Amino acid sequence: MNTPIFPIDPLLPDIRSSLAAQPRLVLEAPPGAGKTTQVPLALRNEPWLAGKKIVMLEPRRIAARAAAQFMAQQLGEAVGQTVGYRIRFESKVSAATRIEVVTEGILTRLVQADPELAGVGAILFDEFHERHLAGDLGAALALDIQATLRPDLRVVVMSATLDGERVAQWLDAPRISSPGRSFPVRVDYPPARAQENVEHHLVRVIRQALTENEGDVLAFLPGRREIARAQSALAQSLQRDDVEVVALHGELSLAEQQLALAPAEPSTRRIVLATNVAESSVTLPGIRAVVDTGLARAPRFDPNSGFTRLETVAISQASADQRAGRAGRVAEGTAYRLWPQSRRLDAARTPEIMQAELSGLALELAAWGSAALPWLDPPPGGALAQARALLTGLGALDTRQRITPLGRRMLELGATPRLGAAALRAPETLRALVADLLSLMEARSPLRGEQARSDDFRVRVTALHAWRDRRSATGYHSGADAGALAAVEAISKGWRRRLDVRSAASGVPHSHAVGDLLLHAFPDRLARQDESNPLRYTLSNGRGARLHEQTALMGEPWLVVLDLRHEARDSLVLSAAPFDPRVLERDYADQFQRVRSVRWNDERAAVEAFEEHRFAAIVLERRSVPVQAEDAVPALLAAIRSRGLDALPWSEAARRQRVRMQSLREWMPELGLPDVSDDYLLGTLHDWLAPYLQNKRKLDAVSENDLSQALAALFDYEQRCQLDAHAPDSLTVPSGQVRRLEYRPGDTPVLAVKLQELFGLADTPRIADGRVPVTLHLLSPAGRPIQVTQDLKGFWERTYPEVKKELKGRYPKHPWPDDPWTATPTHRAKPRGT
Structure with a gap:
């Protein structure tokens, strides 16, 4: 050849x-x-x-x-x-x-x-x-x-x-x-029209590409679902015998893949609708135009929920360039990008190791004996630790992070660690059903229409078995996609061979059979129904989850959750199956325990104690018991951390003392005064407040005196003297009266005083060894503010004459001397007859 x-x-x-x-x-x-x-x-x-x-x-x-x-x-x-x-x-x-x-x-x-x-x-x-x-x-x-x-x-x-x-x-x-071999490719950004969705935009641009270019058209879409919709839309829009529309994605059979990769028949043009499998490695003959949605499907691990799901994401600039290059393999071509030219893409795709669930990797590393490999990008430590914790729970690693015999068998099986654990724990009589579950868990849901919204995973199993048993397509499972079921069946055959199962499962499994098998894959996602709300569940990891209003799982006391959408409060269950709790008692007896728990009751503002029977974080039974002294203090401290320091009964004197101390600490750091900020006190509650909480069960049992003593214990005698010397609680003004200083966090202190009390005082008072001027709020004889200043001298020279002219007639019984520098300060009105 x-x-x-x-x-x-x-x-x-x-x-x-x-x-x-x-x-x-x-x-x-x-x-x-x-x-x-x-x-x-x-x-x-x-x-x-x-x-x-x-x-x-x-x-x-x-x-x-x-x-x-x-x-x-x-x-x-x-x-x-x-x-x-x-x-x-x-x-x-x-x-x-x-x-x-x-x-x-x-x-x-x-x-x-x-x-x-x-x-x-x-x-x-x-x-x-x-x-x-x-x-x-x-x-x-x-x-x-x-x-x-x-x-x-x-x-x-x-x-x-x-x-x-x-x-x-x-x-x-x-x-x-290698420079490769390519021809020039013109890049065009045809905008979407008003109210035009992505699908119609794609079809219109494909038609444009057929008109403006010779040869075949390659369109990139994120997944099989979008490809199927585009095929249907193109069939309605084109209606041409000389144009063939073919799909190219990873779920096709070998024959279908070979059809997509083969040259088109003479006098026939081809539109290839492909996922990112067509970016590289495969050769597509005759392509002269590329239409790119700029999207791809990629796995994303959500550490909050512990789930990995495929998400539709924007491609990188490197992928966009590679896709466009497909149009210039055989001659000059055109690439049509269905996103604004102003949009900036990431330069390169993020390595999967940085954003994937790593339990499979962690198991491989445990079998290898070391994670200290020459990585281009090492796996993130947090994700790796989370993966190892999961493997320990599945029994694949021991408590010293060494691989167990079960872990080695899971590697040999070739399934993900979760599904491998379920398969290897299944009894021989259910291995055929396990093969179906492995394939259904890996594949996209075969359900369509109303059935696709079902959160009961058993419906998928029943649909597969009905299709396999060649039941009527117009019955209960008419919403299932035969093509998707065929793809699931192909994977299931492979698992049956690997599990040494000779015949496929059929019929409707026992109501708990699916959940009883899958709970070994997801022991951290078991869920028990709340007694007070039938739609709400508590997961074994301690988080909350809920069923949607039209759930097919209403009334099930126990569920194994296979997929959920993380939300701020209770996550939404997308797919689950009920199971028999007796399987837990049989296979996970070590995770049942009786524990004493202490918690804070926000309504009663008190500490409560219980004896609980638990599976992991799920409380099965609870009874109230007396609160012990050693239990109360940690619970009270946790409540204060949650509520903040304002939950405590601070006296006015204690609050003022804290502000004074914190202010002086900022003004004179060389004194080494203690930190009494909210952040520091909350972070050190156990050190300064715990001794004063002994024998208390409620926050309202903490008195102002307790707090004052706790705060006072933070300062020694010398520090208190420095506080009084450099940040006094009050000042004696020229009139002989003692006036309080008001301290404000992050600002200078305020002295509110009647103007007449400062006669004879030339300069603004200062504190903190003269570093900080006091802000004077000068008041009228009626106590109303006249002036705010830190320049008393300037006030006497420039502003006082105007103030005197304005207020003397209003307050004739009070002194308004022409010369405030030499006048006698007073807090009283003029004597009678003067």
Whole structure:
């Protein structure tokens, strides 16, 4: 057969010579350069391989099959001879296979089974820029093996869009870059029309792309649901025999995928509706226009709820550029972007390891024996600790974080740790049902219409069994999508093979069968109905959850919650199944306990004590018991922290003393005075207040005297003297009267005094060793404010004459001397007759 020429071909000698000289390499090449298929073929006979095979990690099953098929065709062979592939539930390899394309967790299974990788000479990580968790872990493990056991092992990181310099520094490896082969691509941003939704905008722009360009159109959408809607809308809008609309996503059968990747029939144009599987690795012939929604589906872990769900997110700039490049593979093309040109995208996608649930990774690391791997981006410590806590609860790790025999069996099974725990704890008679649950938990819901809103997970099981049993499509489960059920069934077959189950489950399972199995996957998400509110539940992790008003689970006392939406108060249950609580007593007896609990009753403003029978954080039974002295103080302190210091009965003198002390602490830090701010006192309640709470059960039992004593104990005698000297509670004014200073947090103190009492005083009084002027509120004889000033001298010189002129007639019985500097200060009116 004729061998096509690829842009990567001129670099193949450099790639071979580089790997002959050193064991690591970073290869940058854009989509279409040929790196995925030509590099493995070029390396298969290198002397350093010494008869060993090449393993290439491909992030997607579609790409893995396509790459293996293309390489096999180039060799004139069938897949499974020199070139083969292994993906979950599917394998085409033989003893003759020298190049093996693998996906997902296959590489880590190879490594865990044989840490020396005795039969492997090179590992190639394709499309590494996608930064999937499995790719990051596989690369870190490969580097660890290379550094400790196999210095001869070759590691090649290949990518279309990558921070090559950073990756090369991480690997301590040379970089080789291929320019690729591309034609100019015009980028257009056709705006949406008024009131036009995304779907109609997409269809209109696809029609525009067909008109303005030759060849086929590739449209990027976030997921299968959006693709199905777009297919339906295009079928109604186009009505053309010369245009074929095909889908491309990860849930298609092999035959459907091959149809999408094959060239269109002559005189037929094709519209390919694809998820981000079409960004790289797969070749789509004839594409001249790309229509990009700018969206993708990505897993997001919510640590508040403990759930991971697929969310629709904006793509990165790197992904947008890569998608646009698809239009310039064979000739000049056009990329239509359905977002405003002014919108700024993130430069690159966030590594999955930074935002995923990490229990699978934590289990792999426990089996490997160390988390100290040469990571490009290490896993976040908090998420890793949370994952290990989950694994301990599932029985996969012991209390010293070592992998248990159950944990090793979970790894061998290949399911997520949660689902693996459920599968391996299931009795033999229910393994067929377990296979269905594993597939339904992994797949999108097959329910449609009204059924899709059901929060009862058992409806999905019943729909699958009804479809499998070939029941009438017009009956109870008419809302189920046959195509989605077929995809679920394909996955279930794979699990049945792995679980050594010969026949599929059928019929309607026992009402508690589904929940009884799944509670072993989600022991931290068990929920018990509240006695006072049938829609509200308490989860075993202590949080609250609620059912929606039209729930199909009304009246169920116990639920295992499979999916929920985190909300500020009680999260909303999206999917759950009831279970028999006797299964808890049988399988989780160690989590039942009788404990004494103490809590604060806000209504009574008092401490209460109870003896409780609990499963995890769920209270099964509670009875009131007397409050013990050692219980009361911590509860009172917690109530004060929650309510704040204003909940305490501060006397006016104590409040003033605190403000004075805090003010002087700021003005004269060299004195080293104690911190009496709200934040500090709340943070140290146990140190200064606890001794004064002994034998108290209520906050109103704390007296003003208790607080004054507690506050006084914070200052020694010298500090109290410094307080009185530098931040006095009052000042004696020239009239001989004592007037109180009003202290304000963060401000200067205020002295409110009648103007006549200050005659003869030239300068504003100052405190804090002369550093802080007092703010004078000068009052009329009736006590009304006349002037606010910190410049008494200036007031006498400039303002007093005007004040005198205005007020002398109003207050004739009070002195208004022409010369306030020498006048006698007084707080009284003039004597009679003067």
